[in-house]
Amino acid sequence: MTSDVTSDIVPEIKRMVLDLCKQRKWDWSSHIEGVVHYAKLLAEKLGADVEICEVSAWLHDIYKLKDSKQKDHHIMGADEAVKILEEFNYPSDKISQVKHCILTHSSDKVYIPQSKEAKIIASADALSLLDEFLNLAHYVYNIKGYSVEEGRKELVKRYRGYLFKLNYVPEAKEMAKPKADALIEFLGNEVGG
Numbered sequence: 700m701t702s703d704v705t706s707d708i709v710p711e712i713k714r715m716v717l718d719l720c721k722q723r724k725w726d727w728s729s730h731i732e733g734v735v736h737y738a739k740l741l742a743e744k745l746g747a748d749v750e751i752c753e754v755s756a757w758l759h760d761i762y763k764l765k766d767s768k769q770k771d772h773h774i775m776g777a778d779e780a781v782k783i784l785e786e787f788n789y790p791s792d793k794i795s796q797v798k799h800c801i802l803t804h805s806s807d808k809v810y811i812p813q814s815k816e817a818k819i820i821a822s823a824d825a826l827s828l829l830d831e832f833l834n835l836a837h838y839v840y841n842i843k844g845y846s847v848e849e850g851r852k853e854l855v856k857r858y859r860g861y862l863f864k865l866n867y868v869p870e871a872k873e874m875a876k877p878k879a880d881a882l883i884e885f886l887g888n889e890v891g892g
């Protein structure tokens with residue numbers, strides 16, 4: 700089902716998330732805004748619930764924005780999003796849908812996206828991370844200080860996980876193809892398999 704009216708809470712959530720982004724050293728806003736962009740685009744294209752996708756996209760990395768070292772950010776973030784949305788008196792059935800999207804957006808094989816909206820969020824995350832290639836390369840080489848080969852292996856590891864998530868939505872995989880092909884060209888075949 701497609702929502703025709705974007706919920707009033709979206710501007711509030713957006714403001715809160717962008718404020719948190721400003722407090723981080725890493726440029727999180729471009730990644731989050733990219734996920735929102737692709738999530739809305741795919742939701743409209745596939746007839747999914749645009750509001751659920753947009754709210755989930757804004758909140759999907761909420762725990763990383765609060766604690767960048769948190770590995771289980773999808774699990775912690777799902778609970779954090781529930782708390783935030785309850786404070787906004789968001790309807791409980793919609794909260795459950797957003798929670799599922801956030802819990803299943805990472806590459807954790809224990810939590811697999813089931814709903815159309817959750818598959819869209821996982822894919823939108825991957826599409827945005829493809830756009831962030833230079834930022835990620837900057838992170839591994841300049842911030843982590845990896846050698847050329849160590850950095851390549853780290854990028855392969857990360858992008859293998861991201862590209863896998865595109866399998867949930869064939870339309871997203873198609874959109875990603877030119878950039879995925881370029882990654883394989885630069886990083887090697889193992890990134891795609």
Ligand SMILES: [Fe+2]
Pocket residue numbers: 759760772804805
């Ligand atoms: Fe994430």
Ligand SMILES: [Fe+2]
Pocket residue numbers: 730734759760824
């Ligand atoms: Fe993300």
